Every structure is written in C-alpha cells, then in structure tokens.
Amino acid sequence: xxxxxxxxxxxxxxxxxxxxxxxxxxxxxxxxxxxxxxxxxxxxxxxxxxxxxxxxxxxxxxxxxxxxxxxxxxxxxxxxxxxxxxxxxxxxxxxxxxxxxxxxxxxxxxxxxxxxxxxxxxxxxxxxxxxxxxxxxxxxxxxxxxxxxxxxxxxxxxxxxxxxxxxxxxxxxxxxxxxxxxxxxxxxxxxxxxxxxxxxxxxxxxxxxxxxxxxxxxxxxxxxxxxxxxxxxxxxxxx
Amino acid sequence: xxxxxxxxxxxxxxxxxxxxxxxxxxxxxxxxxxxxxxxxxxxxxxxxxxxxxxxxxxxxxxxxxxxxxxxxxxxxxxxxxxxxxxxxxxxxxxxxxxxxxxxxxxx
Numbered sequence: 001x002x003x004x005x006x007x008x009x010x011x012x013x014x015x016x017x018x019x020x021x022x023x024x025x026x027x028x029x030x031x032x033x034x035x036x037x038x039x040x041x042x043x044x045x046x047x048x049x050x051x052x053x054x055x056x057x058x059x060x061x062x063x064x065x066x067x068x069x070x071x072x073x074x075x076x077x078x079x080x081x082x083x084x085x086x087x088x089x090x091x092x093x094x095x096x097x098x099x100x101x102x103x104x105x106x107x108x109x110x111x112x113x114x115x116x117x118x119x120x121x122x123x124x125x126x127x128x129x130x131x132x133x134x135x136x137x138x139x140x141x142x143x144x145x146x147x148x149x150x151x152x153x154x155x156x157x158x159x160x161x162x163x164x165x166x167x168x169x170x171x172x173x174x175x176x177x178x179x180x181x182x183x184x185x186x187x188x189x190x191x192x193x194x195x196x197x198x199x200x201x202x203x204x205x206x207x208x209x210x211x212x213x214x215x216x217x218x219x220x221x222x223x224x225x226x227x228x229x230x231x232x233x234x235x236x237x238x239x
Numbered sequence: 240x241x242x243x244x245x246x247x248x249x250x251x252x253x254x255x256x257x258x259x260x261x262x263x264x265x266x267x268x269x270x271x272x273x274x275x276x277x278x279x280x281x282x283x284x285x286x287x288x289x290x291x292x293x294x295x296x297x298x299x300x301x302x303x304x305x306x307x308x309x310x311x312x313x314x315x316x317x318x319x320x321x322x323x324x325x326x327x328x329x330x331x332x333x334x335x336x337x338x339x340x341x342x343x344x345x346x
Contacts, residue, residue, distance in 0.1 A: 100281070114261045178315075203286065211291055227287070227291045
C-alpha cells in the first residue's frame with residue numbers, strides 16, 4: 001500500500017497528548033470563529049440546541065455560516081443542502097491527501113479520522129507529513145478530538161452570550177480563519193527546499209490567476225476546488 | 240421552542256453531505272492502491288488549496304468585475320508578514336483579527 005513509508009529517527013512518538021499539543025496553536029482560530037458563529041446563530045434566531053447540533057454534526061465553519069445565512073433568507077431545503085455539499089467538497093481533496101498515510105489502521109478508525117477532518121486539522125497534519133513523512137493514529141485522534149470539542153464549546157458559548165453582544169462583526173473574529181490559512185500555507189512552504197519553494201511560488205501565482213478567472217464563472221467555493229485541481233495538475237506536469 | 244423536526248432533518252442532510260466527502264477517501268485508499276502519479280499530484284494539494292482559500296478571501300465577486308476586497312487585502316499584508324516572521328499560527332491569528340478589528344472600527 002501507499003503507506004509503506006520509511007520511519008526514521010525524525011518521527012516523533014505517536015501519542016494522543018502530542019496530538020492535543022499540536023492542536024493548541026489552532027485553538028485560537030476555532031474559538032474565535034466558533035464564538036462568532038454562536039453569536040451570528042443566536043442573533044439569526046437559531047436556538048442553542050440548533051447551534052449545538054450544527055457544530056457537532058456539520059462541524060464546518062464556513063458551511064455553518066452559509067447555512068445560517070440561507071436559512072434566514074428562507075432558501076429551500078434542497079438549496080441549503082446542495083450549497084453545503086459544494087462548500088465542503090474541498091474536504092474530499094484534503095482527506096484524499098491525508099488518507100494514504102493512515103491505511104494501516106482499521107476501517108472504523110479511518111472513518112473516525114475522516115469524520116473529524118477540517119481545514120485546520122488538515123493543515124496541521126500535512127505540515128507534520130511534510131516534516132516526518134509519517135502520521136500516527138493516536139496523534140490524529142488527539143488533534144481531531146481537541147479541535148472538535150473546542151469547536152462545539154466555542155459555538156455554544158457564543159450562542160449563550162450572543163444576545164448581549166450585538167456587534168460582534170466589529171471584532172474581526174471572522175478573519176481568524178483566513179489568518180490561519182495564511183499561517184498554514186507559510187508553514188507548508190517553510191518546510192520545502194529552495195528549489196521546491198520556487199516551484200511552489202510559481203504554482204501559487206497560477207492559483208491566483210486561475211482562481212481570478214474562474215471567479216467570473218462560478219461560486220467562490222467551486223472556484224477554489226477547480227483552481228486547486230488544475231494547478232496541482234500543472235504542478236505534476238512541471239515537476 | 241428549541242427546534243423543529245424539519246430543522247433537525249435539514250441539519251442531518253447537511254451533516255451527511257459534509258461527512259461523505261470527508262470519509263469516502265479514507266475508505267477508498269484502503270481498498271484501492273493509488274497510482275504513483277496520483278500520489279505525486281496529491282503532494283501539491285496542500286499548497287494549492289491553502290493558497291486558493293487565501294486568495295478567495297481577497298476577492299470581491301459581488302460586482303460586475305471581480306476586484307480585490309480592500310479590507311481583506313490590507314489585512315493580508317501584516318498577517319502574511321507575521322506568519323513568515325514568527326511561523327506561529329496563534330500569533331498570526333491574533334495579528335490578523337486585530338488588524339481587521341482596527342480597520343472596521345477606525346476607518
């Protein structure tokens with residue numbers, strides 16, 4: 001199988017606690033965005049229970065915001081579900097990138113890894129993959145569960161206090177997500193060698209150009225998906 | 240009223256369409272060996288998808304032309320510099336959020 005990677009001395013021990021520790025830098029992001037979602041949810045007339053269910057079952061920041069927006073706008077169920085699907089389809093690519101490193105674990109555990117994959121845990125995991133060419137299951141669980149429980153708690157707390165802070169928008173909390181993407185991108189680039197870095201920078205230029213053009217023809221989340229697929233292909237061809 | 244049946248069904252529907260794309264690849268790669276070229280292709284996904292997500296946040300697609308969203312673009316610069324300088328997720332998030340808060344409150 002594709003997981004037949006060499007385990008060398010650089011591989012850190014596979015521990016749940018280490019996974020939790022490696023999650024800590026992203027927690028500020030989860031807390032900010034989850035809190036902001038709770039506030040938006042409660043001020044959009046969602047109940048605490050509904051905020052809890054969304055964060056525990058859908059567990060996807062941008063999709064939860066879009067869900068709330070569409071629901072408030074009175075969009076039909078089918079539109080909300082299809083939009084959520086498109087918004088989260090990028091996770092397919094993320095899971096596909098991480099999964100080959102975890103095939104030695106049981107199907108059930110793999111379902112667990114996949115169910116809790118988010119943009120941020122993906123970012124942390126691929127940074128580790130870049131450094132060590134290896135991922136451990138207990139480490140993944142520690143990372144995933146820490147992120148998951150923090151997210152639910154942040155969403156619910158935001159919902160509980162949301163009615164008292166009407167202007168949460170001014171706090172800029174929604175930008176935490178973008179800031180995290182920027183940091184994860186830089187971390188991934190920092191681990192690449194000089195020659196690889198030049199290649200990556202050219203590809204990033206392609207991403208911008210292609211994303212810009214695609215944005216005229218399709219919703220943003222689809223543009224992200226297609227730009228990624230096209231530029232990763234350019235990456236393989238120009239390697 | 241805490242919730243309604245139709246709301247619970249709606250949330251379950253959204254949960255399912257979010258869950259399936261996350262889990263299917265994990266089941267897939269256990270059963271099929273991915274060709275070498277696909278594995279090479281996957282190596283480019285992290286950088287491509289993360290940069291696409293960043294650039295998407297910079298674009299404003301509301302108008303007739305796709306333009307840069309000035310608020311995100313201005314916030315992008317200090318955030319990127321802190322990310323390069325500190326290589327720290329938390330510091331980058333703090334600086335990004337503070338920059339946007341300042342922009343929204345003082346400009």
